[in-house]
Amino acid sequence: MIRVENLVKAFGAKRAVNDVSFAVERGEVLGFLGPNGAGKSTTMRIITGFYPPTSGRVTVGGFDVAEDPIPAKRLIGYLPENAPGYADMTVHGFLGFAADLRGLTGDAKKKAVHKAVETCSLEGVLYQTIDTLSKGYKHRTCLAQSIVHDPDVLILDEPTDGLDPNQKHEARSLIRRMGANKAIVFSTHILEEVEETCTRVIIIDRGSVVANGTPAELKGRSEMAGAVRVTVAGVAGTAVADRLGAMPGAARAEPLEDAGGRSTVRVYPKTRGAAFTAAVAQAAQAAGWQVEALITEEGRLDDVFRAITLPDTVKRGHGLSA
Amino acid sequence: MNAWTNIRAIVKRELGGYFSSPVAYVFLVIFLLLTGFFTFTIGNFFERGEASLVSFFTWHPWLYLFLVPAVGMRLWSEERRLGTLELLLTMPVTTAQAIVGKFVASWIFLALALALTFPVWITVNILGSPDNGVIFAGYIGSLLLAGSYLAIASMTSAMTRNQVVSFIVSVMICLFLILAGFTPVTDLLVRWASPWFVDVVASFSVMTHFDSFQRGVIELRDVAFFGSLIGFALFATGVIIRSLRAG
Numbered sequence: 001m002i003r004v005e006n007l008v009k010a011f012g013a014k015r016a017v018n019d020v021s022f023a024v025e026r027g028e029v030l031g032f033l034g035p036n037g038a039g040k041s042t043t044m045r046i047i048t049g050f051y052p053p054t055s056g057r058v059t060v061g062g063f064d065v066a067e068d069p070i071p072a073k074r075l076i077g078y079l080p081e082n083a084p085g086y087a088d089m090t091v092h093g094f095l096g097f098a099a100d101l102r103g104l105t106g107d108a109k110k111k112a113v114h115k116a117v118e119t120c121s122l123e124g125v126l127y128q129t130i131d132t133l134s135k136g137y138k139h140r141t142c143l144a145q146s147i148v149h150d151p152d153v154l155i156l157d158e159p160t161d162g163l164d165p166n167q168k169h170e171a172r173s174l175i176r177r178m179g180a181n182k183a184i185v186f187s188t189h190i191l192e193e194v195e196e197t198c199t200r201v202i203i204i205d206r207g208s209v210v211a212n213g214t215p216a217e218l219k220g221r222s223e224m225a226g227a228v229r230v231t232v233a234g235v236a237g238t239a240v241a242d243r244l245g246a247m248p249g250a251a252r253a254e255p256l257e258d259a260g261g262r263s264t265v266r267v268y269p270k271t272r273g274a275a276f277t278a279a280v281a282q283a284a285q286a287a288g289w290q291v292e293a294l295i296t297e298e299g300r301l302d303d304v305f306r307a308i309t310l311p312d313t314v315k316r317g318h319g320l321s322a
Numbered sequence: 323m324n325a326w327t328n329i330r331a332i333v334k335r336e337l338g339g340y341f342s343s344p345v346a347y348v349f350l351v352i353f354l355l356l357t358g359f360f361t362f363t364i365g366n367f368f369e370r371g372e373a374s375l376v377s378f379f380t381w382h383p384w385l386y387l388f389l390v391p392a393v394g395m396r397l398w399s400e401e402r403r404l405g406t407l408e409l410l411l412t413m414p415v416t417t418a419q420a421i422v423g424k425f426v427a428s429w430i431f432l433a434l435a436l437a438l439t440f441p442v443w444i445t446v447n448i449l450g451s452p453d454n455g456v457i458f459a460g461y462i463g464s465l466l467l468a469g470s471y472l473a474i475a476s477m478t479s480a481m482t483r484n485q486v487v488s489f490i491v492s493v494m495i496c497l498f499l500i501l502a503g504f505t506p507v508t509d510l511l512v513r514w515a516s517p518w519f520v521d522v523v524a525s526f527s528v529m530t531h532f533d534s535f536q537r538g539v540i541e542l543r544d545v546a547f548f549g550s551l552i553g554f555a556l557f558a559t560g561v562i563i564r565s566l567r568a569g
Contacts, residue, residue: 048412051567073414080412084405088343089335100331101413103324129342145409 001026001153001183002047007056009042016042018207026152029179031198032187035309039207040187041081044155047185048078060153077151079159083142087131091122091141094130095148102149116144119174135162147178154178156186160193172197191301205309218304225299226272228280230265232289237263243287249279262292328415332423333430340431349393353435356385361442373450378442379460379536383500383528386471391492393432394475395485397424398563402483411567421559425476432468436461456538463535466548467528471496473555480562503527
């Protein structure tokens with residue numbers, strides 16, 4: 001549905017987006033990750049036709065967004081960053097306006113507005129003006145606007161920003177539900193959100209795609225992935241770490257916790273695989289420890305995220321202070 | 323047609339925006355009070371002893387100078403400030419449709435304000451028998467004048483997200499358009515510039531063209547002047563908005 005090819009966007013000398021390519025098909029939920037200022041919003045603005053690209057091409061449903069914007073825009077629902085809305089309009093009026101511009105009239109319009117209101121639980125504030133809404137409601141109003149025409153493509157710029165934990169949960173399950181028959185791109189800072197909702201993740205840093213894969217694949221890139229965490233009762237953490245670290249397949253072992261007569265140690269393998277977990281279990285048995293827990297780590301997305309994007313951020317930080 | 327439904331939706335929203343806030347009512351009251359004050363007190367409507375609305379229309383270029391930019395200043399700067407510009411322009415509407423829709427809505431609002439001055443027309447018809455054709459031409463001229471100022475306000479509004487800046491810049495441009503043909507200024511110009519130059523400058527002025535409407539003459543070249551001024555300013559609005567997005 002969405003095809004982004006060698007996208008470049010320059011603001012003056014600065015390249016906000018630098019040679020970004022990816023594609024999103026129907027049924028996919030693509031999580032867009034990256035530090036602030038990485039070019040996430042700029043990319044989304046180009047996909048939705050707000051910014052023309054400096055070079056490269058974006059097609060939505062086969063229509064070139066820069067050359068044939070109107071049919072492309074018809075397919076897209078867009079929630080911009082900070083969820084803007086006309087301050088002096090009521091929620092109902094605002095959604096009606098969005099439906100008008102989407103070409104909905106009469107009964108179809110009424111039904112569409114009603115459905116969007118229901119989906120985003122806005123019944124209670126329907127006749128309140130937007131400037132009187134709380135941040136959460138404002139966000140949901142703008143989200144309702146983006147889905148009023150049941151678009152094939154949804155572009156959501158930080159859709160859960162400013163929502164409370166319950167609302168976040170609702171928004172995520174809504175995105176997951178809608179993702180079944182739409183192509184969705186959403187950006188976020190919250191990594192657990194990505195694990196929970198996305199079928200694929202793109203990490204973008206300083207305008208370039210630095211990682212692209214399923215959440216599981218990315219987690220697998222974590223140093224921690226495949227490591228084994230063992231909790232043993234009655235043995236000191238350092239003793240456990242020494243013994244397990246000396247195993248032939250182990251790269252190193254580190255004690256994590258040592259309290260209340262039980263210690264937890266994480267052992268990193270030289271090569272990942274189920275065999276390593278078994279080897280650790282055997283070693284623990286051979287040592288005669290009372291093993292309380294033995295867990296193979298999946299890896300953590302935030303580790304991967306930091307590993308990929310942090311060095312640059314640090315460099316930039318030095319640049320600023322110099 | 324699709325373009326019309328889009329423009330109509332935008333016009334409807336904009337007009338709704340005016341009347342859902344006190345802005346519209348404050349503006350209407352002030353406009354009517356000021357027209358009354360200028361017509362009857364400063365314009366010496368009664369002392370003139372003639373059945374015409376000359377003292378009414380004479381003041382419109384000056385009155386609009388401040389009131390029309392006040393109506394137009396929020397057109398685009400508000401959208402930029404709220405971030406709704408991004409929303410509007412990612413809808414399946416063209417920039418041109420959005421510009422025309424917003425302009426037409428404000429123009430309708432100004433037309434409404436102008437229409438509400440009908441008691442002046444009734445008064446002059448009760449007191450005497452004026453040439454209603456001349457008065458009609460005057461109203462047409464006044465509406466075109468308001469439209470021209472409004473298009474300029476639309477242009478300056480697109481330049482900035484600050485409404486005050488937008489207001490001041492459009493007042494300055496409108497003031498220039500008045501002064502270029504204002505008799506004291508043209509008299510000054512004549513002293514050092516050749517007459518043809520003075521004529522060229524004066525022909526850019528709204529005063530020169532507005533005057534003929536007041537005399538009851540609707541001439542094609544005057545209508546074309548205001549029309550092209552509106553067209554140019556709206557086109558410039560489009561260029562400014564495009565450059566905003568191009569970054």
